[in-house]
Amino acid sequence: KAGVTQTPRYLIKTRGQQVTLSCSPISGHRSVSWYQQTPGQGLQFLFEYFSETQRNKGNFPGRFSGRQFSNSRSEMNVSTLELGDSALYLCASSPDPNIHNEQFFGPGTRLTVL
């Protein structure tokens, strides 16, 4: 099976802009979680989608949002970008978190905000 894919791999934006990141899970996986990784803060949970519904949300401002489509692909959006949003954004897919907790990570999108 193909692994988790994320597009784009790199993005450069300026403050105030918005950005949309995409994640395609492993075929058959229904859960997609998003994490922000920064050198100082480690891996911070953003949100998790399962069957097109947001089931869990981390402690991020409303500028961070997401959605999941019927084919389990997910997007996350960050509006009004701030310098502190520069980070590696990772998505992870899971077959069915009701049964298994294993998460498989994508390569990430490196976002730089200038």
Place this chain on the structure above:
Amino acid sequence: GENVEQHPSTLSVQEGDSAVIKCTYSDSASNYFPWYKQELGKRPQLIIDIRSNVGEKKDQRIAVTLNKTAKHFSLHITETQPEDSAVYFCAASKTNAGKSTFGDGTTLTVKP
């Protein structure tokens, strides 16, 4: 919410020595504890995991132990090799949660 603490933040060992990384968690309902290895510029890769109904699990040179009473779990790497050099993350999660709470990571350096 869940809180995971990981120690040490950096660890340097000689090739062939053992390395131990420890994590503690706060939520007694957590029942799944994975360990990830992240090499520079790459995605985190699951290397081993353990569920709360098991006290120890081993896979070749890697082992994980879990003490539910004390709420801590540890990663043990024996006969370390230079290619083991990476950042290691522990995590804790619950069935149905769809999220993992990660430790801050341990940078392991194996000197040849």
